Amino acid sequence: MPEAPRTSVARKLRWGLLGTARINRSLIPPLRLSPRNEPVAVASRDAERAAAFARTWDLPKAYGSYEDLLADPDIDVVYVPLPNHLHVPWTLRAVAAGKHVLCEKPMALTPADVDAVARAADEAGVVVAEAFMYRHHPRTRRIRELIAGGALGELHLVRGAFTFVLDRPNDVRWRPEWGGGSLWDLGCYPVSFTRHVVGAEPEAVFAWQVLGPTGVDVSFTGQMRFPGDVLAVFDCGFRSRFRMEMAFVGRDGLLEAPRAFKPRPEEPMRRYGPDVDVPEPVLVDDPDDLYLGEVEDLAAAVLDGRPPEVTLAETRANTVVLEALLRSARTGRPVRLS
Structure with missing residues (x-):
């Protein structure tokens, strides 16, 4: 089993973004507003694109592959805003690397895929949640x-x-x-x-x-x-x-x-x-920021042991x-x- 992220030492969760999707622009500001979260890294399959994104958004780390970001021991949470068919594969890889995950909707295209994520998250002892931001308003x-x-x-x-x-x-x-x-x-x-x-x-x-x-x-x-x-x-x-x-x-x-x-x-x-x-x-x-409740909910689930607002059981039912x-x-x- 991979070593769990070092969230017991640092009260701030360090986030890595898989990809440079447009939706990242909505998530980075609330991560900076949150007292329990901070954005620290972005990954892209194009190293220059990742570096440019990191400069624009003042992120200290940029990676030229998703695998390199997942291998970073300083990343606690991975945000997955990739195209729908990549949500489950990269969520599973992040979980295998011992990371907590916030995955954009729809997390999965079949109930069986949600079951696979739930089993992996349970075995790794990490939190995985689907990003329905309206639920936190x-x-x-x-x-x-x-x-x-x-x-x-x-x-x-x-x-x-x-x-x-x-x-x-x-x-x-x-x-x-x-x-x-x-x-x-x-x-x-x-x-x-x-x-x-x-x-x-x-x-x-x-x-x-x-x-x-x-x-x-x-x-x-x-x-x-x-x-x-x-x-x-x-x-x-x-x-x-x-x-x-x-x-x-x-x-x-x-x-x-x-x-x-x-x-x-x-x-x-x-x-x-x-x-x-x-x-x-x-x-x-x-609230001043629509997405702030979403990242605060993930932090509460990781740091306080509270179930996330959108559980994997609910994701499966949807x-x-x-x-x-x-x-x-x-x-x-x-x-x-x-």
């Missing part, structure tokens, strides 16, 4: 509290959407063999959000998709049926104007959450009562639903889940 917690507390009456329907126009022809999301497509990239958010708020797993799903010229879904619409006759519908895609929203409909009210996955203070939630046409704003203290939705869209039939 106070607005998400407030939505769940309101619905669980009966603020809308009995919950009947959940609606979600995440779309934008993807017009970069060489984008990795166009490649089916790399886990491309809008469901894996965007639909995972409303599916995850719905499951989290309902607090249960769907009993059955049904879906339609529109395929693009490369064979990935460019538009996707899904339905989910939950216990207690709670229904959910969502859509995602690469060919419609930007939308990022969730809505929850109950017997006595409606709660709308604009920009649900990346909230902004200037767009608060709106709550409608039983017979009210004018909404009441639902205000929540928004993957099961996404895989079933894809199967339904491909066959034109509903899929029942145990």
Whole structure:
């Protein structure tokens, strides 16, 4: 078994970034804001690119291969923002090197791959978590509290959407063999959000998709049926104007959450009562940095032994639903889940 990272000595976790992906720009500032984390290294398969990235972001270490970063004993946590098909292989390699891992969503494309990660993490004694940043935002917690507390009456329907126009022809999301497509990239958010708020797993799903010229879904619409006759519908895609929203409909009210996955203070939630046409704003203290809660949660899991907000069991459950939705869209039939 590899030697565990030296987190018991240093209260700050030292992070290494696998790759120079755009999303790194969102993670480095909160790592610097956090009292328990710090970014120290970046790796690329192009040494010059890694060095340039390190200079731009003032990182003390740059590596010309992912393997060299994983071999660095001073790295405690590895962030994996690579294309979807590389998430599991490099998460497993990081775990084998004794590193904790924050892996971008979707962590895996099959439940079996999540199981492999879970077994490896357990054997190595490290923490692995999927990077759904919205889960760490106070607005998400407030939505769940309101619905669980009966603020809308009995919950009947959940609606979600995440779309934008993807017009970069060489984008990795166009490649089916790399886990491309809008469901894996965007639909995972409303599916995850719905499951989290309902607090249960769907009993059955049904879906339609529109395929693009490369064979990935460019538009996707899904339905989910939950216990207690709670229904959910969502859509995602690469060919419609930007939308990022969730809505929850109950017997006595409606709660709308604009920009649900990346909230902004200037767009608060709106709550409608039983017979009210004018909404009441639902205000929540928004953190200065959306991703700060994500890295602080990982630090709490590593340093304090607290389970991460998004456990591997939950990652597996979300993957099961996404895989079933894809199967339904491909066959034109509903899929029942145990």
